[in-house]
Amino acid sequence: MDSLLRFLFLVLVLAPLLTPFLVVGAGAALAVRGYRLMMLGTLRWHPPSGRTCVLVLVMAGSAVLGAYAWGLVSSSCLLDPERFCADRGVPGDHVVTRASLPVSSQCVTSAGQGTELVPWWVNPTVFVGLALFGLALGASADAVRRKVRRAR
Numbered sequence: 001m002d003s004l005l006r007f008l009f010l011v012l013v014l015a016p017l018l019t020p021f022l023v024v025g026a027g028a029a030l031a032v033r034g035y036r037l038m039m040l041g042t043l044r045w046h047p048p049s050g051r052t053c054v055l056v057l058v059m060a061g062s063a064v065l066g067a068y069a070w071g072l073v074s075s076s077c078l079l080d081p082e083r084f085c086a087d088r089g090v091p092g093d094h095v096v097t098r099a100s101l102p103v104s105s106q107c108v109t110s111a112g113q114g115t116e117l118v119p120w121w122v123n124p125t126v127f128v129g130l131a132l133f134g135l136a137l138g139a140s141a142d143a144v145r146r147k148v149r150r151a152r
């Protein structure tokens with residue numbers, strides 16, 4: 001169990017650094033795929049293929065993981081948020097409030113003023129990525145079903 005927790009911590013720390021490469025790589029592969037279809041003259045609407053769905057799944061899943069991990073790491077939820085509040089210049093006594101989804105970490109002063117530590121773009125990226133991931137998952141299931149029907 002201890003090694004699993006260490007692995008998950010390592011994933012959360014490295015995800016913001018590695019996932020942009022996966023997002024850009026999958027996006028480039030999708031662009032090349034679209035360009036090839038355009039050159040063949042078959043760029044008309046048709047249901048997406050399984051490969052296209054997998055590329056979108058990789059791109060969306062990487063964006064979600066990277067943004068979520070960035071939100072956790074940038075607000076130091078994992079390490080020492082109380083010290084982070086003082087470093088961010090939140091004056092006076094403060095309490096740290098946290099939420100997992102939407103990602104939130106706030107320094108709330110005794111006067112009731114809150115300062116959000118998570119960057120503004122993290123939660124929109126997570127929710128749009130989750131929606132895109134769900135759509136791509138449904139489309140990939142449809143692509144598999146179409147392929148099975150053609151095989152019969």
